[in-house]
Amino acid sequence: MIRHMLNFDFKSVLDIENKLFFCPWTKKDFLDSFVDKCNCYVYETNGSIVGYVVFKKNKYSIDILNIAVHEKFQLKNIGKELIDHVKNKLKNKRYYINVNVRETNLGCQLFLKRQEFKAIAVCEKYFYNEKNEEYEDSYLFAYNNI
Numbered sequence: 320m321i322r323h324m325l326n327f328d329f330k331s332v333l334d335i336e337n338k339l340f341f342c343p344w345t346k347k348d349f350l351d352s353f354v355d356k357c358n359c360y361v362y363e364t365n366g367s368i369v370g371y372v373v374f375k376k377n378k379y380s381i382d383i384l385n386i387a388v389h390e391k392f393q394l395k396n397i398g399k400e401l402i403d404h405v406k407n408k409l410k411n412k413r414y415y416i417n418v419n420v421r422e423t424n425l426g427c428q429l430f431l432k433r434q435e436f437k438a439i440a441v442c443e444k445y446f447y448n449e450k451n452e453e454y455e456d457s458y459l460f461a462y463n464n465i
């Protein structure tokens with residue numbers, strides 16, 4: 320079941336986030352995305368949170384800011400269901416979904432290609448890794464339903 324992220328989901332969401340990412344979002348990052356009127360959804364199965372997606376609707380497009388699936392639940396189509404959920408928000412004049420992926424995150428790039436996204440640009444030094452104080456390029460992946 321995909322539903323809105325609520326305050327009491329933070330512990331599970333942060334556990335997943337911390338396990339999966341080198342530079343994970345903090346609780347403040349998730350709270351800031353709420354304040355910034357982002358859409359935050361979790362994937363719940365048997366009472367456990369196993370994935371989530373955070374995205375922002377713009378006038379003509381949607382930006383995915385974060386998407387993740389718990390390691391034990393990967394490759395079971397949960398990521399695809401989360402992306403389909405975002406695709407369902409495309410309507411009227413909103414045609415595009417964009418997501419920036421780290422150059423080194425080949426798994427996510429392959430996943431997005433399976434979801435009919437295309438790499439359309441390289442954004443130099445898009446990510447800053449606080450841990451090693453280095454910048455990393457991103458690939459901008461886009462889906463359009465025109």
Ligand SMILES: CC(C)(COP(=O)(O)OP(=O)(O)OC[C@H]1O[C@@H](n2cnc3c(N)ncnc32)[C@H](O)[C@@H]1OP(=O)(O)O)[C@@H](O)C(=O)NCCC(=O)NCCS
Binds near residue numbers: 339388398419425433
């Ligand atoms: C990327 C991620 C969200 C994918 O979620 P998932 O639930 O494992 O993906 P799905 O099971 O829905 O996969 C859908 C398709 O993508 C493919 N795919 C998914 N991950 C893949 C990988 N690492 N390498 C190659 N293909 C992959 C699947 O094989 C499947 O293909 P199919 O349609 O031919 O069966 C998940 O691996 C993840 O959380 N990764 C770590 C966090 C991350 O990198 N987030 C993205 C930041 S931009």
